[in-house]
Amino acid sequence: MLNIIIMGPPGAGKGTQSELIIKNYGIPHISTGDMFREAAINKTTLGLEAKAFMDRGELVPDEVTIGIVRERLSKDDCAKGFLLDGFPRTLVQAEALKTLLNEINRPITSVINLAVNEKLLIDRISSRRVCPKCGASYNLLTKTSKKEGICDNCQGELILRDDDRPESFKVRLEAYKAKTLPLVEYYKKEGLLSEVDGLASIEEVFKSIQEILSKGK
Numbered sequence: 001m002l003n004i005i006i007m008g009p010p011g012a013g014k015g016t017q018s019e020l021i022i023k024n025y026g027i028p029h030i031s032t033g034d035m036f037r038e039a040a041i042n043k044t045t046l047g048l049e050a051k052a053f054m055d056r057g058e059l060v061p062d063e064v065t066i067g068i069v070r071e072r073l074s075k076d077d078c079a080k081g082f083l084l085d086g087f088p089r090t091l092v093q094a095e096a097l098k099t100l101l102n103e104i105n106r107p108i109t110s111v112i113n114l115a116v117n118e119k120l121l122i123d124r125i126s127s128r129r130v131c132p133k134c135g136a137s138y139n140l141l142t143k144t145s146k147k148e149g150i151c152d153n154c155q156g157e158l159i160l161r162d163d164d165r166p167e168s169f170k171v172r173l174e175a176y177k178a179k180t181l182p183l184v185e186y187y188k189k190e191g192l193l194s195e196v197d198g199l200a201s202i203e204e205v206f207k208s209i210q211e212i213l214s215k216g217k
């Protein structure tokens, strides 16, 4: 059973590695960022509330975020395992997740932390491009689409996310350091944490992740 959390600062490559993990291990990808973005595009109440926080690079309130994850984890497809990407992001969320997973008897089996040097993150994030239609992520330097500016999967037009603009990105990085970084210690204490060098190539990072998961941790 693989009940995985992937962590790391914004721009560390969580989305890219998540795509490889779900393809390889056949488990659902639970990305709170993707869920909020989809809700925002569909202009649901949740989406409109979340968008205001997201555009400023701030975290969406814990109660809202925990609520959507609780609902998603109760779906049948999570019974065979799951990959949480972008959640938990605060200690309150981590505690709520622990309680929730104990209730349904599906404890976390591994937490993978993509460690990245902060200065290099800014370069990486400003060259990130995403497809607003299907959520695929590209990078002008490290992971280009076949046709410039066009998504390989669905032919959507690639964009720079509003919250990847330097002003918002700095706020996100500060939010990460203040609220999410403490989770590295939290999961280390729980004996669940494995660290990977997020600056290695996409293939090397994925190879390290596969090694960690094959050890069941």
Ligand code: AMP
Pocket: 010, 032, 033, 034, 036, 053, 054, 055, 057, 058, 059, 060, 061, 065, 085, 086, 087, 088, 089, 090, 093, 163, 172
């Ligand atoms: P991401 O795509 O994971 O970088 O998420 C984009 C934005 O969605 C974040 O900057 C937050 O505004 C919001 N968000 C995603 N996940 C969470 C979370 N676990 N807690 C609070 N806000 C979140």
